[in-house]
Amino acid sequence: MSLSWGQTGTGRPLEAPPGRRVTVQGMSQLDKLRQAMGPAGVDAVWISDPANVRALSGFTSPKDAKVLVTAHAVTLYTDARYTVQAQEDSPLPAFIARPPETYQHAAPSLSGLRVGFEAEHMTVAVLEDLREHWPDAHLIPLRELGRGLRMVKTQQEIEAVRAAQALADRVYAEVRPSIRAGARERDIALDIEMRLRQAGAETAFDIIVASGPRGAMPHGVASDRVILDGELVTIDMGARLGGYHSDMTRTVAVGEPSDEMLRVYRAVLEAEEAAVAAVKPGVRAADLDTLARDILTRHGLGEAFAHSLGHGIGLEVHEGPSLRGVSTDVLEPGMLVTIEPGAYLPGVGGVRIEDLLLVTENGHEVLSRAEKDRL
Template identity: 50%
Template sequence: MKPVKLPNEIDVLIATKPENVRYLSGFTAPEDGLVVLGREGATLFTDARYAEQAPAESRVPVEIVNPREGYGFLRPHIEGLRVGYEARHMPCALKARIEAEAGAALLPTEGVVERARMIKSPEELDRIATAARIADEGYAHLLPRVAPGTRELDLALELEFWMRRHGAERAAFDFIVASGPRGALPHGVASTKRLEQGELVTFDFGAVVDGYHSDMTRAVALGPVDAELRRIFEVVEAALEAALEAAGPGVAARELDAVARDVIERAGYGPRFVHSLGHGVGLEVHEAPFLNARSEDVLEPGMVVTLEPGIYLPGKGGVRLEELVHVTARGIEVLSRAPRGWLEV
């Protein structure tokens, strides 16, 4: 894992965000722990339920404590120091308790651990690639079952069950299966709607392996579809191809977003591309860097990001195509390998 650099204004950081606790320690129940990170190392704190599990999993020293009795156990680790906390993630009530019981005023920080998490180690890349492979294979398993009369929800369940039977610990998120007019919903999670002939269906899904996510989107036609739906598929595919061609180390995230957006705008569908081009993927399915018009991020080797342009036509349908990409020293490696071209079933 990449070392975490503390800001100059703090001596130690109290990390409570579960993904950051796991990153710093390796502990697989991070929602029940916190980490105190200093310049000389880190300590994981958790309760007696994990007295055997935590030392077996953690890369850093472990202290078994009882938070119900208060947070005085932190005092020896933070007293007299400038102590940072994760302002976006620590509840106000917890901050107040720690300040009162551990004798330290906490200073707000943002993104300290997340900045390190943007660059994946070879081990992290292997887990993400494995999750992507399972998703690819699950999609191949699912395609013969995509037919008129099938419920969106049943397809989502079949895909999740298959992936879990073949190595995924869980689904990366609530799968999107959006058919017909529901395709205009960018986050149209699977419903009880039944697929119909002549519809376009969006599938957005991913697997989790050892805590690391994959993310991919494909679109499938149930036989011939309306000409405009075929047209927006072609535009989205062209936007994705342009983004893939432009992506690589040193490319600004906002510039990459603009590359894809320009293709869609020139085709006359600019207002129908209603979200950013993509995001980082790792311990979270949506994490830094973020690929949008306001981003200050720049792609670097070791990052894993999605590229996912889309067009959504209210009342009619929509298309999104998404690839999972590893940024390398020389360019990119596409981790999601399932065919993304036009497909009628």
């Protein structure tokens, strides 16, 4: 039986294990956060976004935890279900309790301080509780705090995503022969999920298997539709391994596609490979989007490209940087990004091809190695 937050025990401090205070990847994120606090106009930050909780603490059940960061201290807050796990996962000193004890424990250190909170991850009810228990603190909403915190990955994070992508590549290669006429979309998706789980991973998101006219839906998750000869099938899949995500899309041909869909496929592949080739430090993310979009426009498919070129990936499937036309992000070494142009023709079909890349000091490394169809 799963225990709820409200069923946990009384509050008590839990010291971090000796020798582990500065040894996990979260410490560099902590330094980044503290550097950002002054410009953000805050003296402390209450972290509630699970991805940011994990990035800062290493704690692997971040949905049931918070982190309080001040100029000179940092504390992980979770409940008694995770007493042992907090010690094993995190280098941070922890306080084991449930609200309102967590708020009461933090209150003395926050008196007179400007305390930032993550506006996108704070309910009105919890905000009212904080105001009640921290009457001497000045609560300040912060937006998109985690974007700068997690955009540039540590080597440990890069290797985690690399492993997730290598697993996804392997599973795709195993399943690829079953993508044929007469197969059901849902059966292909279930096969992918089963193989990922057997390997110790989870699906990073709902697996997309969109065949024939359903390929015109960018998020066409698998249905009961049976694949027909002569159709294109879009497979969008990823693995979640050790908390980190991969993401890759391939569009494959079953039999001989129509001349129109062959034309669309080749245009999307040209746009994808051109954008991949242009990835390097110092490149504006918006310029990559424009590059791919201009190629598709020259092929008469500009209006059919219905989404941004890509996104960052890590503890979340979609995180910074943003690769869209209005993005102000600039690529830096250590960023992990996807390149995924697509073209979607309602009632006819669609194509999307996506690779996962690491931005390196001198250019990029393509982490997704799964074979692409050459039509």
